[in-house]
Amino acid sequence: MPIPGPVSEAISDRVAGAYPPVVSRRPPLQLIFAITLTGILNNTLITPAIPDILADLGAPSGRSGILVAAGSVAGIVLAPVIGLLADRFGRRIVLTTCLVIFGAFGLGGALAPTFELLLAARFLQGVGSAGLINLAVVLIGDHWSGFERTKLVGRNSAVLTVGLAALPLLSGTITEVLGWRAAFSIYTLAFGTAGWVWLSLDRYRPVEPPTLRDQLSGASEVVRTPLIAMTILSGFFVFVAIFGLMLTVLPVYLAERFGLGASARGLLISLPAVTSTLTAFNQSRIRSRFSARAVVVVGSLGLLVAFLTLGLAPSVLVVAIGALIYGASEGALIPTLQDVNVSTAPDLHRGAAVAVWVGAARLGQTGGSLIAGVGIGMIGSQQTLVIGSSVAAAVVLIGWFGPFTGPVPAVAGSRA
Numbered sequence: 001m002p003i004p005g006p007v008s009e010a011i012s013d014r015v016a017g018a019y020p021p022v023v024s025r026r027p028p029l030q031l032i033f034a035i036t037l038t039g040i041l042n043n044t045l046i047t048p049a050i051p052d053i054l055a056d057l058g059a060p061s062g063r064s065g066i067l068v069a070a071g072s073v074a075g076i077v078l079a080p081v082i083g084l085l086a087d088r089f090g091r092r093i094v095l096t097t098c099l100v101i102f103g104a105f106g107l108g109g110a111l112a113p114t115f116e117l118l119l120a121a122r123f124l125q126g127v128g129s130a131g132l133i134n135l136a137v138v139l140i141g142d143h144w145s146g147f148e149r150t151k152l153v154g155r156n157s158a159v160l161t162v163g164l165a166a167l168p169l170l171s172g173t174i175t176e177v178l179g180w181r182a183a184f185s186i187y188t189l190a191f192g193t194a195g196w197v198w199l200s201l202d203r204y205r206p207v208e209p210p211t212l213r214d215q216l217s218g219a220s221e222v223v224r225t226p227l228i229a230m231t232i233l234s235g236f237f238v239f240v241a242i243f244g245l246m247l248t249v250l251p252v253y254l255a256e257r258f259g260l261g262a263s264a265r266g267l268l269i270s271l272p273a274v275t276s277t278l279t280a281f282n283q284s285r286i287r288s289r290f291s292a293r294a295v296v297v298v299g300s301l302g303l304l305v306a307f308l309t310l311g312l313a314p315s316v317l318v319v320a321i322g323a324l325i326y327g328a329s330e331g332a333l334i335p336t337l338q339d340v341n342v343s344t345a346p347d348l349h350r351g352a353a354v355a356v357w358v359g360a361a362r363l364g365q366t367g368g369s370l371i372a373g374v375g376i377g378m379i380g381s382q383q384t385l386v387i388g389s390s391v392a393a394a395v396v397l398i399g400w401f402g403p404f405t406g407p408v409p410a411v412a413g414s415r416a
Contacts (some may be wrong), residue, residue, distance in 0.1 A: 019163035027145045029152070031200050032136050035160040038099065038193045039132030040105070040163050041186060042071045042125060043365075047247045048266035049171035049180040051255050056180065057115040061252055065373015067115075068248050072120035072369070075130035082131035083355020091351075092201035095135050102128030106187025125187070132359035133160075138351050141342035147284055150175030150339050154283025157335035160329070161276035172266020222349045223356045226412065230402040231341040232360045234296060237394045238303070238333055239279025239361040244368025245307055245388045246272075246326065253381035258316055271320055279331030286332065288341070295336045296399030300392050302329030307389030311382055332394075 008048060046053070050064050059067075067168070084092040102125055109121035119221060124320075140152050174183040247269070254260045286295060302325055309322030338357070345353035368391075375384030 012334045016195055016249075025202060027139055029155075031196055032139050032156060033141075034193050034196065035095065035099075035132055035136040036156055036160050037163045038102070038190050039136065040128055040160055041167065041189070042129045043068060043164065043243070043247060044101070044167035044185055045183055046071070046122075046180075047251055047269060047294075048168045048262050050177040050248075050251050051181055051265075052175055052180050052262055053118070056280035057118065059115045061376075062373055062377030062378065063115070065244075065248050065250055065369045065371070066119065067122070068243060069366040069369035069373075070119045071126045071129065072243070072362045072365035074123055074126040076359055076366060077136055078127060078130040078191075079355045080352060081355075083134060083138070083351040083353070083358075084133055086131070086352040086355075087349065090203065091139060091142070092197060092203055093136060094131060095197045096194050098128045098131035099127070099197060100188045101125070102132065103188055103194070104128075106184060110181045110184030110187070123289070128190070130358070130362065131355075134354045135351070136213040137338050137342055138354050141345070141350050141354070145343075147288070149343060150287055150315065151201035151284035153339040153342065154280050154335045157280035157283065157331065157338070159279045160334075161273040161331060162184075163273075163281055165272065166273075168266040169263075169270045170180050170266075172262040172264075174267075175266075176262045181360030187230060197217055207258045222345055222353050225344070226346050226403040227342055228353055230398060231337045231344075232263065232357050234333075234395050234398050234402070235337050235357050235415075236302075236360040236364040237391055237398070238300075238330075238337070239364030240368035241303055241307070241364075241388070241395075242330065243365040243366070244372035244391070245310075245385055246415050248372040249376060249381050249385050249388065250310065252376055253310075253385055254319070256381055258319075268316070268319060268323060273321040275324045275327035276331030277327075279328050279335075280335050283332075283335045283339070287336065292340050292401055293402075295398055296402075299329045299333035299336070300395035301401055302326070303333070304389055304396070307385060311385035311389065 046068065050067060051061070053059075053067065054061060055065060067316050082094060082098065105121050105125035105128065109118055109125060112118035112121050133345055136156060138154065138281045140149060140156060142151055171183040171186070192210065205387060223232065250269060251265050254265045260268070290298075306322050306326035306329060313322060338354075342350060342354055372384055377387065379387075
């Protein structure tokens, strides 16, 4: 059975007795999905083009890690801050600001004349992206509950994986035909999403918000509860694997070992979305039959098998098999971790709880990408892929021994 909602809902009811609720009219689901798709543009557009960008700007292959990491490093600190701001000032103003920043510096990256300026633009673009995917999940948590929430978190993850499939393929094709700068023009779609957010979300902010000290204290207590803490730690390791191995090492590995061009690399990087989408789309069915612990353990074992298969593949066909195994595992893990996190957190601190999860994911993205880049430079892409697969074993242990079931204590700011 999935993590039940009544525990977190009881906390939310007590919190609502102290402060007004943070929800009003439901936003269109299409808007939530658009925010998610915009958020993943940050790295999905750049991944197939990494070798082309490095060659064009005269950077060695070992700089691939820092190129990917530059877009996520800001989110390590800013994702929790943005979550607190969204809890305090409302979702609309924070989301709109993030989207405008994201689009502006994405366009700046397309115009960057040097590798260093591209890194600067990527960093500033990461400031905007730090609030996108997490706040899309927060909007679901604000307006839906129970199995409906579980289903929609899964659907949102399925949309994300469809984007992970289509966008690298699109970027790889554009890069091969028109160059990587043309592919970066897609970042301007963020301006359209910003306008949609501004027109669709209510202009909400709490009438009597808690003091900043109380807000920080309550949010800190929420994220330190064992259940939420385990989702955060698991998310960190999962994103180390995704961004370090799948999105940083794999493109270089495919180019070096099999001589694949940008469009072929984009196709193989997109392939996991087939199984990931199917798994995420059926999230509510999976969670109705299996516990969160079981999903996390089996999903992380799947990641381990997938990365070993990719790194030891004798042919592109075996690479494709490994990619499909990876996709199914990712599609089970990410929405399960997100759903447990958002379902457990009370209304008053939901933005902060999800944002800390995303901050940990950003730390995993950044650390994984940087370590992977060092590994490529020191021992080569294939060895990095094989050795790095051990990261998935950490998630297996967390899933097996971690408290993925159990009650959540009342938090600061609530009334017992």
